[in-house]
Amino acid sequence: MMRLALAMALKDVRLTLFRSAGLVQALLLGLLLVFMFSLSQKAGERVSAQTAATIFWLASSFCQVLVFNAVYAYEETAGQRLGLLLAPAPTAAVWLGKAMAGFVLVFLSQLVFLPATAVFLAQEPSHCLAEGLAMLVLADTGLAALGSLLGALAQGQAARESLLSLLVFPLLVPLLLSAISVFAAVFGDAAPDGVASWLGFAGAFDAIFLGAGLLLFRFIYTGEE
Amino acid sequence: MRVSRFPWTPALLAAGAGLLAASQWLVFAYAPVEEVMGPIQKIFYIHLPLAWWGLVSFFVVFVCSIACLAKKDPAYDRTARAAAEIGVLFTTLCLATGMIWGRRAWGVWWTWDPRLSTALVMWFVYVAYLILESLGTSPERRRLVRSTVGIVAFLDVPLVFLSARMWRSIHPAVFASESGGLEPEMKLAAIFCTLAMGVFWLGLLLFRKTQLDQALHIDRLLFRLEERGEKQ
Numbered sequence: 075m076m077r078l079a080l081a082m083a084l085k086d087v088r089l090t091l092f093r094s095a096g097l098v099q100a101l102l103l104g105l106l107l108v109f110m111f112s113l114s115q116k117a118g119e120r121v122s123a124q125t126a127a128t129i130f131w132l133a134s135s136f137c138q139v140l141v142f143n144a145v146y147a148y149e150e151t152a153g154q155r156l157g158l159l160l161a162p163a164p165t166a167a168v169w170l171g172k173a174m175a176g177f178v179l180v181f182l183s184q185l186v187f188l189p190a191t192a193v194f195l196a197q198e199p200s201h202c203l204a205e206g207l208a209m210l211v212l213a214d215t216g217l218a219a220l221g222s223l224l225g226a227l228a229q230g231q232a233a234r235e236s237l238l239s240l241l242v243f244p245l246l247v248p249l250l251l252s253a254i255s256v257f258a259a260v261f262g263d264a265a266p267d268g269v270a271s272w273l274g275f276a277g278a279f280d281a282i283f284l285g286a287g288l289l290l291f292r293f294i295y296t297g298e299e
Numbered sequence: 300m301r302v303s304r305f306p307w308t309p310a311l312l313a314a315g316a317g318l319l320a321a322s323q324w325l326v327f328a329y330a331p332v333e334e335v336m337g338p339i340q341k342i343f344y345i346h347l348p349l350a351w352w353g354l355v356s357f358f359v360v361f362v363c364s365i366a367c368l369a370k371k372d373p374a375y376d377r378t379a380r381a382a383a384e385i386g387v388l389f390t391t392l393c394l395a396t397g398m399i400w401g402r403r404a405w406g407v408w409w410t411w412d413p414r415l416s417t418a419l420v421m422w423f424v425y426v427a428y429l430i431l432e433s434l435g436t437s438p439e440r441r442r443l444v445r446s447t448v449g450i451v452a453f454l455d456v457p458l459v460f461l462s463a464r465m466w467r468s469i470h471p472a473v474f475a476s477e478s479g480g481l482e483p484e485m486k487l488a489a490i491f492c493t494l495a496m497g498v499f500w501l502g503l504l505l506f507r508k509t510q511l512d513q514a515l516h517i518d519r520l521l522f523r524l525e526e527r528g529e530k531q
Contacts, residue, residue: 220451227444227447227448237427237430237434240427240430241427241448243423244420244423244424244427244455245424245451245455247420248459248461248462249458251462251463272465275461275462275465282458283451293368293443293446293447294443294444294447296440296443
């Protein structure tokens with residue numbers, strides 16, 4: 075299972091980085107979001123740390139939707155879904171491979187969004203760095219687990235981006251709340267109760283949706299059109 | 300195909316409506332007026348049952364979605380759909396009554412509160428669940444997709460509640476409160492209203508499930524008629 079998952083993740087990352095405009099689109103959308111939100115402030119006014127964290131994670135969420143649409147579209151447009159299903163590995167390996175690819179691509183996008191947030195929204199990500207990094211990994215894992223499961227579900231639809239956004243965003247609310255709380259602290263907001271509880275919460279979210287993805291993926295990724 | 304027949308559905312609906320009407324006597328004549336909030340607090344007796352039965356509807360969607368995937372019986376999917384429709388209706392009404400109450404009680408239409416946020420997030424998710432019906436795919440594929448979303452959506456409910464509670468809360472604790480809480484008369488009225496709404500909810504669920512069964516049955520009959528027409 076891991077061999078197929080790794081091979082698929084590598085293939086999707088390579089295709090997205092070198093052969094398609096999928097990541098560029100996601101990056102541009104995220105950057106546009108950060109820039110447009112900066113317009114909501116009056117001249118000389120500083121965006122609060124919590125607002126900046128919210129904008130950063132919203133940009134990441136939109137990026138996630140586009141990334142998972144792109145990685146699932148490769149097999150769909152080439153008519154190769156059946157080929158994947160016939161591979162001698164559990165169907166869940168496809169989910170895991172796509173999730174790993176999505177994780178890498180969203181993480182790479184965030185390497186651009188983070189400096190953009192610092193520049194356009196005048197933030198200094200210099201506090202609680204270890205916790206911030208841990209949250210980045212945990213939140214990206216949750217985005218990948220849920221994005222990979224629901225990305226498969228929206229395939230074959232004319233308006234798959236809007237359908238995926240409609241399903242994913244409400245489900246992501248708890249994860250985004252925890253990520254925003256920790257990143258507000260990273261950008262300098264006081265965190266009187268600490269950020270450890272939010273890290274634990276994000277871990278629980280990941281565990282639930284990794285389990286759900288592993289169990290449910292085989293029901294929605296079938297040969298049926 | 301099984302077309303469900305629940306002969307006691309009209310009786311359940313009538314009994315539910317009768318009990319709901321009777322509960323208004325308890326609300327306005329028996330339960331005292333709340334000291335701080337005044338008469339606007341009476342909205343609570345409709346708001347609470349709507350919230351509870353909305354949540355129960357979503358739990359029914361979750362259970363039926365699991366059953367649909369496990370047993371591959373489309374009847375469970377139709378029950379889940381019926382429950383989701385009623386859940387969305389009840390949650391919409393719950394949000395509307397909550398906002399009216401919140402405006403008078405807290406001075407704001409909306410606040411980031413665990414219960415409010417959970418209700419709103421559930422509303423968004425289950426509206427999306429209902430939109431899945433319009434997917435341009437086969438009924439079998441739609442059934443699988445809906446069942447998966449029905450399971451994932453309910454898994455998210457406790458997470459939304461917990462995260463919103465960690466974020467901030469000003470919602471009153473009603474039954475769980477150790478200090479304060481409800482007067483005995485208020486509690487009795489609230490319990491009666493909730494049970495009355497439960498009877499009405501069950502009647503609605505069975506009624507809608509029967510409608511969905513019959514719609515499918517009619518579709519199949521029409522299909523057969525068309526097939527016969529083509530042969531002749």
